[in-house]
Amino acid sequence: MTIGGPGAVGPGVNAVSTSLDASVALSARPGFAEVASEQLDAVYRYLVFLTGDRVAAEDLAAETFEKAFRSWRRFDPRRGTPRTWLCRIARTVAIDWFRAETRRRRREETYARELAVAGDAVFGEGLSAPLEQALRELSPAEREVVALRVLLELDGPSAARVLGISQTACSTRLSRALRRLEERIGDVRE
Amino acid sequence: MSASDVIGTERLEALLRGDAPRTREESARGALLSELRGAMLHAPETLRERVLATAPVPRRLSLRVPSRRLALVVVPAALGLAVAAALVHGFTGSGGQTVQHGVAAAPTVVGAAKAQPSTVFRAATGSAAGGAPSAPSSLPAQVAPPVGSGGRLQHTEASLQVRVPDVGRLSAATSAATRIATSLGGFAQSVVYRTPQSGGGASYIELRVPAQNVRAALAKLAALGSLVSQQVSVQDLQHDFAVESAQIAQLRRTVAALQKALRNPALPDAQRVLLQIKLAESKRALSQRLHARTGTVTSGTTARISLVLSTEKSIVPVVHHRGRLGRMLHSAVGFLGLEGTIVLYALIVAGPLALAVALVWGLARLRRRRDEQRLLTA
Numbered sequence: 001m002t003i004g005g006p007g008a009v010g011p012g013v014n015a016v017s018t019s020l021d022a023s024v025a026l027s028a029r030p031g032f033a034e035v036a037s038e039q040l041d042a043v044y045r046y047l048v049f050l051t052g053d054r055v056a057a058e059d060l061a062a063e064t065f066e067k068a069f070r071s072w073r074r075f076d077p078r079r080g081t082p083r084t085w086l087c088r089i090a091r092t093v094a095i096d097w098f099r100a101e102t103r104r105r106r107r108e109e110t111y112a113r114e115l116a117v118a119g120d121a122v123f124g125e126g127l128s129a130p131l132e133q134a135l136r137e138l139s140p141a142e143r144e145v146v147a148l149r150v151l152l153e154l155d156g157p158s159a160a161r162v163l164g165i166s167q168t169a170c171s172t173r174l175s176r177a178l179r180r181l182e183e184r185i186g187d188v189r190e
Numbered sequence: 191m192s193a194s195d196v197i198g199t200e201r202l203e204a205l206l207r208g209d210a211p212r213t214r215e216e217s218a219r220g221a222l223l224s225e226l227r228g229a230m231l232h233a234p235e236t237l238r239e240r241v242l243a244t245a246p247v248p249r250r251l252s253l254r255v256p257s258r259r260l261a262l263v264v265v266p267a268a269l270g271l272a273v274a275a276a277l278v279h280g281f282t283g284s285g286g287q288t289v290q291h292g293v294a295a296a297p298t299v300v301g302a303a304k305a306q307p308s309t310v311f312r313a314a315t316g317s318a319a320g321g322a323p324s325a326p327s328s329l330p331a332q333v334a335p336p337v338g339s340g341g342r343l344q345h346t347e348a349s350l351q352v353r354v355p356d357v358g359r360l361s362a363a364t365s366a367a368t369r370i371a372t373s374l375g376g377f378a379q380s381v382v383y384r385t386p387q388s389g390g391g392a393s394y395i396e397l398r399v400p401a402q403n404v405r406a407a408l409a410k411l412a413a414l415g416s417l418v419s420q421q422v423s424v425q426d427l428q429h430d431f432a433v434e435s436a437q438i439a440q441l442r443r444t445v446a447a448l449q450k451a452l453r454n455p456a457l458p459d460a461q462r463v464l465l466q467i468k469l470a471e472s473k474r475a476l477s478q479r480l481h482a483r484t485g486t487v488t489s490g491t492t493a494r495i496s497l498v499l500s501t502e503k504s505i506v507p508v509v510h511h512r513g514r515l516g517r518m519l520h521s522a523v524g525f526l527g528l529e530g531t532i533v534l535y536a537l538i539v540a541g542p543l544a545l546a547v548a549l550v551w552g553l554a555r556l557r558r559r560r561d562e563q564r565l566l567t568a
Binding site: 043 | 203206218219222223225227229231232236237240242559562566567
């Protein structure tokens with residue numbers, strides 16, 4: 001399954017969730033298995049960008065869907081798309097993981113976690129080496145806004161809701177992250 | 191100059207939507223977005239299997255109501271319940287009895303005194319009825335109830351409200367009332383005489399007169415001025431008297447028997463002690479019953495009359511006679527007021543607490559957001 005490409009949807013609409021939105025509009029609640037199957041790649045991709053660690057992202061994605069399953073009855077399609085809802089859960093799970101990692105690092109007093117060995121494709125096959133390197137140098141907060149807006153194609157309000165910030169702040173953060181990416185790519189190429 | 195300096199938010203949104211770039215910077219940004227989107231990144235099959243293994247069979251849509259909607263249901267339901275409770279309270283508390291009032295009811299009420307232990311006679315005339323005061327001379331004979339049925343022990347309580355023209359007449363009427371009680375073999379238990387500087391005045395007199403003279407006393411007292419209202423209640427004490435007399439007789443027989451038994455010299459000591467205890471108890475009970483019967487007799491032979499002499503109309507309370515529906519509504523409104531008071535007290539007590547909790551929750555949330563931000567920007 002691939003995430004929808006650019007221009008596949010109209011303005012302000014999430015590409016992949018379009019079919020789900022249609023079902024929501026008809027007040028038909030999708031089944032959890034259907035949602036999980038359809039959104040797994042998106043959630044995994046978001047977690048990879050957020051953590052910069054594929055192994056951790058895999059574990060966190062599994063944990064995210066476990067939590068989502070437990071709270072599936074609370075999901076209200078009228079308040080947001082399944083993708084937005086899952087990303088919020090994934091973010092909570094990832095933040096817990098970040099906290100645990102921070103504590104572990106303090107305890108071990110070493111920077112044990114390494115994003116990846118240079119040359120490994122963490123953020124996806126097909127990315128140029130400078131872009132891969134530039135993504136590694138971004139902060140998790142910057143990478144996650146790129147993932148939400150660019151890769152998962154969430155609209156501004158949905159991404160802001162996931163991040164828990166205002167739409168303006170979300171746009172600013174995205175703009176800054178892309179600018180930094182371009183600057184890093186330029187630095188690497190030079 | 192960096193690209194973000196020239197690519198505004200609107201253009202960036204347009205590029206995200208797939209619009210064609212217009213400038214060289216936008217082309218670079220578009221290429222970056224395309225490269226990011228073109229990367230292949232799929233969840234591993236192991237993860238897919240793991241996730242789908244946890245995904246259960248789709249459940250049926252539950253009937254769970256969202257919390258906000260639940261509040262929209264619960265609050266009106268609670269209000270409806272409160273009103274319903276008030277109406278039920280009003281309905282059950284309104285009672286079915288009617289109060290007999292008016293001059294025409296007097297003969298039948300008193301005639302029924304034998305069948306009913308307690309009866310009430312009320313009469314309202316003059317200003318209390320909203321009309322002009324009647325002539326003092328004609329009222330007493332007309333409205334004085336024929337109380338004090340011969341041959342039966344009855345306790346009579348009466349209250350009269352009489353209006354006099356001025357303070358001078360008020361003083362004279364007060365003195366006359368005490369004289370009337372004395373002349374009929376009774377006495378004035380208490381007299382409260384008030385003449386405020388603002389004008390007018392009133393005197394509140396508690397009289398005790400022999401039961402056989404109640405009728406005469408009421409007639410004479412009503413003649414002191416314009417009778418505004420009169421209420422007489424008669425409580426039959428004959429049954430109480432009979433019960434107490436029977437108990438006294440029984441106790442006297444018991445005492446006599448015990449005393450006779452105790453005079454037997456062959457009585458064992460243990461049994462003697464028991465009989466002496468029983469004798470003491472019986473004597474104490476006999477004393478109590480005698481005292482109670484004396485009180486009953488006193489109550490039945492002495493009537494109590496509460497007289498209010500006033501120079502003002504306003505001093506006389508207006509009696510509202512409500513129907514069953516009116517009483518029910520009145521009671522329901524009172525109950526609703528009680529409920530409102532309870533809710534108000536609860537809000538006053540719980541309000542600051544809820545505010546403090548909300549404040550703490552808000553601060554904790556803010557702190558958590560900052561921690562998260564710090565964590566992700568590190």
